[in-house]
Amino acid sequence: MAHGEILLVVPRTLVETVKSGLEEHGRLDKKVKIRHLSAWEREVLGLGGAQIGGEDGWGEGERFLVPTTALLRREAEGEGEGAGAGLVEDADGKGRRDGTDPALKQAGRNLLSEIGLQTYIPDISIHIPQQQPRPSPPPRRHTSQNPLGAAISAWLSRLPQDLLQSIHITLKELLQFTPKSYTIYPPMLLLPTHTFQVPAWRTLFLEVGQDLVQDLYRTIALAMGVTHIAANAPIPLLMSQSTREYHDHEYEGSGEGDGSDDIDHPLITSSEGGQNILRRPSDLTPLYGNFGPNVATPSKPTTRDLEEAFWVSARQNDIYQTWAPLYTMFSRGNMSEKSRLLTLSTLRPPPLLNGNLQGVRQGEGYSVVDLYAGIGYFAFSYARVLDEVEEGKERAEEGKGGKKCEGRVLCWELSPWSVAGLRKGAGGNGWGVRVFDFDGPDRDDGGGGEDGQNEKVDLGDERIIVFREDNKHAVHRISNFRSAISPIRHVNCGLLPSSRGCWSVAVGALDQEVGGWLHIHENIAIKDIAAKSEEILDEIRKIVDGQDHCGGDDSLNLTRREGLRLRPQRKVECQHIERVKSYAPGVMHCVLDIFISHSPNALNT
Numbered sequence: 001m002a003h004g005e006i007l008l009v010v011p012r013t014l015v016e017t018v019k020s021g022l023e024e025h026g027r028l029d030k031k032v033k034i035r036h037l038s039a040w041e042r043e044v045l046g047l048g049g050a051q052i053g054g055e056d057g058w059g060e061g062e063r064f065l066v067p068t069t070a071l072l073r074r075e076a077e078g079e080g081e082g083a084g085a086g087l088v089e090d091a092d093g094k095g096r097r098d099g100t101d102p103a104l105k106q107a108g109r110n111l112l113s114e115i116g117l118q119t120y121i122p123d124i125s126i127h128i129p130q131q132q133p134r135p136s137p138p139p140r141r142h143t144s145q146n147p148l149g150a151a152i153s154a155w156l157s158r159l160p161q162d163l164l165q166s167i168h169i170t171l172k173e174l175l176q177f178t179p180k181s182y183t184i185y186p187p188m189l190l191l192p193t194h195t196f197q198v199p200a201w202r203t204l205f206l207e208v209g210q211d212l213v214q215d216l217y218r219t220i221a222l223a224m225g226v227t228h229i230a231a232n233a234p235i236p237l238l239m240s241q242s243t244r245e246y247h248d249h250e251y252e253g254s255g256e257g258d259g260s261d262d263i264d265h266p267l268i269t270s271s272e273g274g275q276n277i278l279r280r281p282s283d284l285t286p287l288y289g290n291f292g293p294n295v296a297t298p299s300k301p302t303t304r305d306l307e308e309a310f311w312v313s314a315r316q317n318d319i320y321q322t323w324a325p326l327y328t329m330f331s332r333g334n335m336s337e338k339s340r341l342l343t344l345s346t347l348r349p350p351p352l353l354n355g356n357l358q359g360v361r362q363g364e365g366y367s368v369v370d371l372y373a374g375i376g377y378f379a380f381s382y383a384r385v386l387d388e389v390e391e392g393k394e395r396a397e398e399g400k401g402g403k404k405c406e407g408r409v410l411c412w413e414l415s416p417w418s419v420a421g422l423r424k425g426a427g428g429n430g431w432g433v434r435v436f437d438f439d440g441p442d443r444d445d446g447g448g449g450e451d452g453q454n455e456k457v458d459l460g461d462e463r464i465i466v467f468r469e470d471n472k473h474a475v476h477r478i479s480n481f482r483s484a485i486s487p488i489r490h491v492n493c494g495l496l497p498s499s500r501g502c503w504s505v506a507v508g509a510l511d512q513e514v515g516g517w518l519h520i521h522e523n524i525a526i527k528d529i530a531a532k533s534e535e536i537l538d539e540i541r542k543i544v545d546g547q548d549h550c551g552g553d554d555s556l557n558l559t560r561r562e563g564l565r566l567r568p569q570r571k572v573e574c575q576h577i578e579r580v581k582s583y584a585p586g587v588m589h590c591v592l593d594i595f596i597s598h599s600p601n602a603l604n605t
Contacts, residue, residue, distance in 0.1 A: 008066040009125040013336045015064050017579045020588055021115035024526050029067035037063040070111045151223035152178050155216045167207050173200045185312040188228040195231050217288035228289030298327055306420045320428040323375045327417040333581040341381040365407040366489040369509045371471040371502045373411035375421035378492050383409045383431055383463055407486050409464045412471035419468045432462035438469045475508040489516030497523040507543045515598035523583050524590050540594055541572045571597035
């Protein structure tokens with residue numbers, strides 16, 4: 001018998017998740033680097049471009065080889081029909097070649113199940129390296145230089161020939177420290193942290209002067225098709241630190257969209273001079289282009305400030321988002337969670353939840369609450385699903401006089417810059433949006449007095465409703481219009497490093513008649529994910545029990561029907577833990593899908 005080390009062929013979006021799972025269970029081969037599956041390797045392994053994304057189930061996009069310590073026992077060369085062949089097969093059993101070892105499929109399933117990633121079996125494939133020598137890659141062709149590198153080289157070539165020699169710097173030294181990765185958010189090019197900050201480049205910039213430096217940026221902008229250039233910087237934990245502490249984790253990769261701009265590092269409490277509650281990227285460095293006028297008090301911009309600021313955009317899953325990069329964060333690393341929400345089965349409920357819930361109107365839709373909405377990171381995914389659900393219902397009821405569901409996405413957000421981005425982004429996606437701004441330039445208190453707390457607000461017909469206020473007011477706010485909207489069955493708690501401060505509010509926001517899900521975001525040490533998840537679940541159970549039995553405290557409880565009796569304990573369970581991305585070495589951004597059942601006695605009147 002011979003042995004073969006199993007390599008997992010993984011889509012880019014799952015690399016961090018798979019790596020963490022293997023590492024946690026001692027199955028990651030740390031002696032071998034995770035590497036990109038190159039074009040020539042795809043051809044050798046039968047994974048040519050024409051086959052990727054075809055009907056063979058391999059899916060679209062880049063793939064990476066993740067080494068494991070798992071071994072596949074197989075017949076030695078010459079002992080089996082497929083002996084010596086390069087073994088490549090999907091984990092869900094879709095073979096790539098004739099003569100594949102039949103043990104390969106089961107080995108892959110066993111490994112993924114062992115590390116708790118069995119849900120990704122359809123997406124992850126398996127490779128056992130061939131025993132014959134690995135073929136040599138074709139020679140590199142230097143003509144395929146990326147446009148950023150080409151623009152920098154072109155600018156360097158225009159410098160006087162003796163300049164570099166006079167300051168004791170070589171062309172090779174400069175090119176060695178040119179950025180290999182970048183991201184374009186139209187119309188801005190975002191360069192990695194520390195771009196052009198090594199001594200060689202700083203010396204050169206001092207020698208040539210600001211005019212020639214701007215000429216470099218102009219050359220880059222023309223080559224990249226942008227009007228603005230900035231250098232990335234992590235979100236500071238404290239706004240007033242003279243020597244700021246950062247979490248500066250970047251995904252290793254190259255080229256556009258490598259994730260190096262993932263600067264999702266907020267804490268919460270206050271904004272000016274304290275913890276960075278508004279998640280403002282105060283150290284983003286503009287390099288080229290007009291980024292708008294200086295704002296005297298960024299936490300309280302005027303209407304004119306918002307209008308004259310520089311805005312950029314991104315489109316993910318065909319959903320448009322926009323933000324002012326000097327005042328608002330954006331994280332590409334959340335892409336996998338946004339995509340998951342679009343396919344989450346619980347967001348597409350049957351006409352009756354679980355088939356037989358009493359008191360739920362046949363075919364009734366549902367609403368969603370996002371307690372940390374930002375520019376619409378997750379709220380827009382919920383809105384897209386509600387569109388699809390309701391379009392399907394309209395088609396099903398065509399000619400029957402059916403009424404369209406009135407599902408809403410109710411958002412809470414403090415940052416005026418994020419609210420402005422959410423409003424612009426919603427419009428760009430064709431969603432109606434209404435903003436209740438209780439402390440901003442376009443104050444709208446919904447007819448509720450000084451802070452809008454005492455009267456019911458008029459939600460209008462918009463899909464997305466935004467409250468610019470502390471989310472501690474959410475339950476009381478919802479109690480004023482709960483009867484006017486579809487039941488709230490999903491609450492998103494999307495703040496890092498912990499959303500713990502909103503859990504009581506989240507439980508109170510759910511509709512007790514139908515139950516629903518909390519989507520709790522939390523940074524958890526990889527080795528503690530199981531234990532920490534149980535701890536979070538226990539805390540949610542205590543909150544549910546407390547709200548069910550504490551009487552008429554409207555700050556924690558839903559509006560109850562007349563005659564509501566003391567309720568029995570509701571079922572609370574964690575149905576799924578999603579590992580979104582690596583936040584820091586050994587720390588994973590996780591989302592816990594926690595289900596809270598309906599309260600039977602909440603239906604008795």
